[in-house]
Amino acid sequence: MKILYVSTVYPPDNGWGGIGTYAYHIAQGMHRLGHDVYVLCGVVDEPYRQTIDGVTVARELVSDRSNLAEMREEIAAKVESMIRDEKIDLVEFGEYSADGIVFQERNPDFPTVVRLHANSKMCALAGVGLVQKTYMHMRGRMKGLLEIDRLERKSAESADLVTSPSHWLSDFCVGEGWKISPRVIANPILVPDDGYEPSLNEELKVVSVARLCTLKGVDQYAGIINRVCGVDDRVTFDLVGQDTGYGIGRKKRWSEWLKKRIKREYLDRVNIRGGVPHHEIEGLLRGCDIAYFNSVFENFPYSHLEAMVNGLYTVVGSNGGAQELGEDGCSVVRVVREPGAIAEGILGGLRDQEKCLEVGRAGCEYVREHYHAPNIAKSMMALYESIV
Structure with a gap:
């Protein structure tokens, strides 16, 4: 045809x-x-x-x-x-x-x-x-x-x-x-055929891949980060995505808003990267262990699929079609869209590294088979x- x-x-x-x-x-x-x-x-x-x-x-x-x-x-x-x-x-x-x-x-x-x-x-x-x-x-x-x-x-x-x-x-x-x-x-999604086998990094890292805007849940980030860092003193966060403006005229930047709300003692553990070229995303994801997402809604999001196919323990707090991804508790971790619940989902992977790796590998296989x-x-x- x-x-x-x-x-x-x-x-x-x-x-x-x-x-x-x-x-x-x-x-x-x-x-x-x-x-x-x-x-x-x-x-x-x-x-x-x-x-x-x-x-x-x-x-x-x-x-x-x-x-x-x-x-x-x-x-x-x-x-x-x-x-x-x-x-x-x-x-x-x-x-x-x-x-x-x-x-x-x-x-x-x-x-x-x-x-x-x-x-x-x-x-x-x-x-x-x-x-x-x-x-x-x-x-x-x-x-x-x-x-x-x-x-x-x-x-x-x-x-x-x-x-x-x-x-x-x-x-x-x-x-x-x-x-x-x-x-x-x-x-x-076109699954990479490079035979990649997910594994955990020596120092566990959490990543979010989304524009900094309310649609993608930036207003919840500080609550999530403060809760996780308050429990685990090893973890670091990579926030990957284009910075955007807010307010009338969109002259204020969400990155600055966020820095003011993350506790000062945790700021050096948070890397606000901004946008990165798409061809770098795969390598960036494979350098992390846990991904979280908390959009107001998603139809069936590629950012979440990319995290799963690269073997990350993926915590999905996003509403909408994102809640139809994978099998909850097996290949993905679904939680309600609330900072405490998302933080607890992340901490579940940090506390049980065997489960973290198991869910990441299952997510990778699920995407290969179904999507x-x-x-x-x-x-x-x-x-x-x-x-x-």
């Missing part, structure tokens, strides 16, 4: 955002099953179309999210052109920003899939306080957000097939009144074939 995935962001040129990361891994999975795979994505420097690791990458979209109407028109025209030139059988869009809506309206009979990731309204309002919501209303941003939500809903409802990475996200959208019946297929990209692609292809 000839499959086209549309994602304005696609690695590595313009980053490893969630939708682009999904597109990369599902494209690789489909390629390894022998299908002809194409990706339409955004230009960074100069447009090009070339085969990269077996996938035809058309980096040709020049419009961006500053003008969504223009971007949707360009996507529709490019997709129509690629269907004519490459004889594409099926196209998949994400629901976010309703990237596919113009194409769908112009081509109602062409087989179209919409993949749920997390819609614009969910992302914009998660972790936003009353003051910021009032500010958004005053600036007129809420009206625009509701219009995007309407178009995202229409795109999903117009698709021949809707898929979701988690039952939670599917249930959330249906609960919001979306007239869809999503098929749940977990996010795929490896070619395995997920097989399940996805069965759904694709039902609409072509």
Whole structure:
């Protein structure tokens, strides 16, 4: 089958955002099953179309999210052109920003899939306080957000097939009144084939890989760190992720906020790294032993999957689809999203190093067996074939 995935962001040129990361891994999975795979994505420097690791990458979209109407028109025209030139059988869009809506309206009979990731309204309002919501209303941003939500809903409802990475996200959208019946297929990840065998480091290290922002739970970090360091005087923390701003105008930095709330005697045991290049993440994770996550919600998060596949004892306090990862207590440790519970989850691994290693290895095996990209692609292809 000839499959086209549309994602304005696609690695590595313009980053490893969630939708682009999904597109990369599902494209690789489909390629390894022998299908002809194409990706339409955004230009960074100069447009090009070339085969990269077996996938035809058309980096040709020049419009961006500053003008969504223009971007949707360009996507529709490019997709129509690629269907004519490459004889594409099926196209998949994400629901976010309703990237596919113009194409769908112009081509109602062409087989179209919409993949749920997390819609614009969910992302914009998660972790936003009353003051910021009032500010958004005053600036007129809420009206625009509701219009995007309407178009995202229409795109999903117009698709021949809707898929979701988690039952939670599917249930959330249906609960919001979306007239869809999503098929749940977990996010795929291309598992390294280097024969890596997880082991513990001499000095146990805890890591979090997430942007410093309320959506990812930065406001809970100090409570977690202070509790853990107060019990274990050996442990160190690596906080990996882009620093962001908060407050009106977002002029204040979360890293500075955090430093003021971590107890002074523990600050030298906390390394706030900031963002790091994606190709360094694997080595960084393998230099740590325990990972924790505490997002307001996640659809089915790659950061958590990467921690598991690299053999870390992974404590998941994140809400949403993250709570569907692995087997609780065996390949992952799920806890409620509360600093004390997350700290206790971390301490469980620090106290029992044999269990720490056992859960880490089980998590690695679980990802290899259940989420490896070619395995997920097989399940996805069965759904694709039902609409072509």
